[in-house]
Amino acid sequence: MRLIEVYIQEVTRRLPERMRTDIALELRSTIEDMLPDNYREEHVKRVLNQLGNPAVLANGYKDQPMHLIGPRYFDLYVSLLKMIVPIAIVISLISIIAQNFIGYSGEESILNVVITIIVKGIGSIIEVGIQVFFWLTLTFAIIERVDKDKDPQPVTSSMEKWTADDLKNITYIPKRKAISKFEVFGSLMWTAIWATLYFYASQLVGVYEGDGDRFEFVIPALNQEVLLSYRPIIVMIIVFEIALSLYKLLKEQWTKRMAIFNTILQIIITIVFTIIITNPNIMNQAFITYMTDWKDQQIVGILIFIFIIGAAVNVYDGFKRVRAR
Numbered sequence: 001m002r003l004i005e006v007y008i009q010e011v012t013r014r015l016p017e018r019m020r021t022d023i024a025l026e027l028r029s030t031i032e033d034m035l036p037d038n039y040r041e042e043h044v045k046r047v048l049n050q051l052g053n054p055a056v057l058a059n060g061y062k063d064q065p066m067h068l069i070g071p072r073y074f075d076l077y078v079s080l081l082k083m084i085v086p087i088a089i090v091i092s093l094i095s096i097i098a099q100n101f102i103g104y105s106g107e108e109s110i111l112n113v114v115i116t117i118i119v120k121g122i123g124s125i126i127e128v129g130i131q132v133f134f135w136l137t138l139t140f141a142i143i144e145r146v147d148k149d150k151d152p153q154p155v156t157s158s159m160e161k162w163t164a165d166d167l168k169n170i171t172y173i174p175k176r177k178a179i180s181k182f183e184v185f186g187s188l189m190w191t192a193i194w195a196t197l198y199f200y201a202s203q204l205v206g207v208y209e210g211d212g213d214r215f216e217f218v219i220p221a222l223n224q225e226v227l228l229s230y231r232p233i234i235v236m237i238i239v240f241e242i243a244l245s246l247y248k249l250l251k252e253q254w255t256k257r258m259a260i261f262n263t264i265l266q267i268i269i270t271i272v273f274t275i276i277i278t279n280p281n282i283m284n285q286a287f288i289t290y291m292t293d294w295k296d297q298q299i300v301g302i303l304i305f306i307f308i309i310g311a312a313v314n315v316y317d318g319f320k321r322v323r324a325r
Contacts, residue, residue: 010054259318266311
């Protein structure tokens with residue numbers, strides 16, 4: 001009957017050439033055994049429905065899976081992807097920032113350097129993401145096809161079957177206590193931004209004027225020499241902030257030790273900021289003259305107040321998340 005021939009053809013065309021003849025004979029024999037004597041078309045349809053979709057049946061005869069990454073390795077694959085991609089992106093961005101600032105000769109405007117870093121950073125995020133995705137997917141696709149164990153149960157990070165003992169190796173992290181990779185990434189980016197503004201304040205922070213065709217930096221707001229006189233303590237703060245971010249990435253949750261470290265760091269940052277901003281020579285004289293209508297002391301007071309409030313909120317949030325259940 002034509003339906004049987006077509007069904008066998010639909011199954012065998014999905015198989016390697018060397019298997020088709022034997023599978024066709026086996027499948028024809030199976031179908032005939034399932035049919036009654038003097039069968040009619042409705043009997044054939046019922047048997048073929050029982051055998052199911054030809055594509056699924058063909059997959060059962062194959063040595064290799066039809067999917068790229070099956071359920072046995074999919075969870076492990078996604079977990080590694082989520083872990084490796086952010087780390088690779090952070091390392092790549094730090095490398096780009098360091099490369100551009102270490103190699104900065106002063107010939108190019110700092111604004112162009114920042115724009116270059118942003119453009120390169122976006123390109124790097126895309127490139128690193130694609131590279132990690134490709135090589136990790138390729139690796140798991142190969143593992144999927146090399147593995148001869150047909151057990152569909154997903155493997156764990158230890159490449160073994162899951163047992164209750166695996167729960168002992170997993171730390172319970174309440175949602176409000178958890179630290180996302182996005183939060184760590186944001187902290188590192190913020191450190192990079194304010195460090196750039198500090199070391200290149202005379203070229204970035206100040207008055208910009210435009211005449212419709214050009215937009216130029218005309219007067220720096222801060223005295224760069226005074227700023228750089230605090231460089232040792234600023235470098236230490238940068239190192240501590242990066243260390244705290246990496247510690248967050250490692251622990252994935254707020255801890256009491258982390259909250260205390262964050263509190264000490266916020267206090268140091270607030271004190272250093274207050275000392276710098278209240279230095280009588282911190283403001284550029286030309287900027288003060290330009291801003292004659294502004295009251296400098298009020299501006300400084302407002303800045304310090306905002307900074308202290310921000311630090312206090314940061315410290316409070318850290319301890320609140322430590323106590324979260």
